[in-house]
Amino acid sequence: MHKDLIVIGAGVAGTRLAVTAARQGVETLLIGSALLDGALCSAGSESTHRLYQEVVSGSTLAEALRAVRDEQQATRSLAHKALQSLEHLTFVSGSARFLSARVVEVDGTQYAADHIVVATGAKTFLPSIPGIDQVPWMTPDSLAKQKRAPKHLIILGGGALGCEYASLLSLAGVKVTLVERNAHIASSLPEDVRSRLVSSLTARGVRIITGVATTGVSHKKQFSLSLSGADVSRISADALLLATGRVPQTESLELSRAGVSADGRGFITVDARLRSTNTHVYALGECTGTTGKAAAFYQSWMILEHIFFRKRTQFSPQHIPWAVYTEPMVAGVGTLSSRHKSLTAQRQQYARVAINKGSLLGGVVMGAGADAVANELSSLMLMGSGAENALRSVPRLQGSSSEILNFLS
Numbered sequence: 001m002h003k004d005l006i007v008i009g010a011g012v013a014g015t016r017l018a019v020t021a022a023r024q025g026v027e028t029l030l031i032g033s034a035l036l037d038g039a040l041c042s043a044g045s046e047s048t049h050r051l052y053q054e055v056v057s058g059s060t061l062a063e064a065l066r067a068v069r070d071e072q073q074a075t076r077s078l079a080h081k082a083l084q085s086l087e088h089l090t091f092v093s094g095s096a097r098f099l100s101a102r103v104v105e106v107d108g109t110q111y112a113a114d115h116i117v118v119a120t121g122a123k124t125f126l127p128s129i130p131g132i133d134q135v136p137w138m139t140p141d142s143l144a145k146q147k148r149a150p151k152h153l154i155i156l157g158g159g160a161l162g163c164e165y166a167s168l169l170s171l172a173g174v175k176v177t178l179v180e181r182n183a184h185i186a187s188s189l190p191e192d193v194r195s196r197l198v199s200s201l202t203a204r205g206v207r208i209i210t211g212v213a214t215t216g217v218s219h220k221k222q223f224s225l226s227l228s229g230a231d232v233s234r235i236s237a238d239a240l241l242l243a244t245g246r247v248p249q250t251e252s253l254e255l256s257r258a259g260v261s262a263d264g265r266g267f268i269t270v271d272a273r274l275r276s277t278n279t280h281v282y283a284l285g286e287c288t289g290t291t292g293k294a295a296a297f298y299q300s301w302m303i304l305e306h307i308f309f310r311k312r313t314q315f316s317p318q319h320i321p322w323a324v325y326t327e328p329m330v331a332g333v334g335t336l337s338s339r340h341k342s343l344t345a346q347r348q349q350y351a352r353v354a355i356n357k358g359s360l361l362g363g364v365v366m367g368a369g370a371d372a373v374a375n376e377l378s379s380l381m382l383m384g385s386g387a388e389n390a391l392r393s394v395p396r397l398q399g400s401s402s403e404i405l406n407f408l409s
């Protein structure tokens, strides 16, 4: 079978790209291990928000998990019906591997296309801890599948996902111990925001252990972890959640047959236009090391414009807003170098932006509605040297989350 476009991976990025292409009349083949699988419908972004909403509105964790499962099922079957009736789109279920530069194979059948896009996502990294392969750990992706809510949980990994789940589960009344090997949790966040986040987590009873190596894990009735480098040498709990980073799902693709290069960890190497080392093959989303739905959606549109409309847009990650869905929420965009002018505001939220010669370089916001403020900062960044003026003069509704920007000084 020959198509204009083959998309491998029917998750957040792949499905979006394939649907948009088909709607433009591009004959598209979408190949996925399962339709709308991946971080979209396993636990990922949608469910983290939904879990928060449920927990904040008073549901128990077990009720919240059930609500999320039901919603995922409903979303998936609706999307399934919608996609099956979409003109110009064919869905093939299975795992794809490359045979050559423009040909892939799924379960013995070959498919060729002028252009191929890889969007196979990532999965949780399994750290090499003695005993880890013999215990029933879970991941943020598999949490929503749990029928019983844990009472006491250890989260291994204090990055953004580990912090989100520590925050969410502590709000739901679960006793949480967060273990991080680095000196700080949320080490990618600026220090002023990070220290506020640590205070809010510990105030809600989250026990944070940093600067430790986990030297072993076992499970009988409870999980037991041995630690070195901390005051405490052993911790136990009735559940273990791994938030230990993400690795790309590219190993079974046989990329080398298509002349597509990956880095030492397997992330596909792409240029600023998201082309791989084979110019007929593009890649986007988590298999390239880019996280977040905002980035995946932006990238999918960019690839289509490049292939079919010959537009030369380049991917600039510094304009893509990000959010860490803790309570309070943290969100931002761009960079916050201390070499440039810094403005801060502290009300019910906290905000800081960096400015250079009238241009907004980036900002970070903590508190209710931080994600909406980050969206506005992202738009302001696109204004170039007019951004500082706009930051001060744009009218904002009183009481809205963006009002914090009126108080920057």
Ligand SMILES: Cc1cc2nc3c(=O)[nH]c(=O)nc-3n(C[C@H](O)[C@H](O)[C@H](O)COP(=O)(O)OP(=O)(O)OC[C@H]3O[C@@H](n4cnc5c(N)ncnc54)[C@H](O)[C@@H]3O)c2cc1C
Pocket (backbone or CB within 6 Å): 008, 009, 010, 011, 012, 013, 014, 031, 032, 033, 034, 036, 037, 038, 039, 040, 043, 044, 045, 046, 048, 049, 094, 095, 096, 097, 119, 120, 121, 122, 140, 141, 161, 249, 252, 253, 284, 285, 286, 287, 290, 291, 292, 293, 294, 296, 325
């Ligand atoms: C717990 C969690 C919470 C998150 N929260 C947020 C959030 O709040 N906001 C946000 O913006 N982002 C969030 N993210 C990140 C966001 O979900 C991801 O960046 C996004 O899903 C990446 O999309 P993707 O298409 O690259 O990968 P995925 O959505 O994971 O899709 C990849 C798909 O490819 C399939 N596949 C793999 N190999 C093959 C193969 N050989 N052949 C065919 N198919 C294959 C997989 O089965 C999967 O269906 C979160 C992620 C996680 C894990």
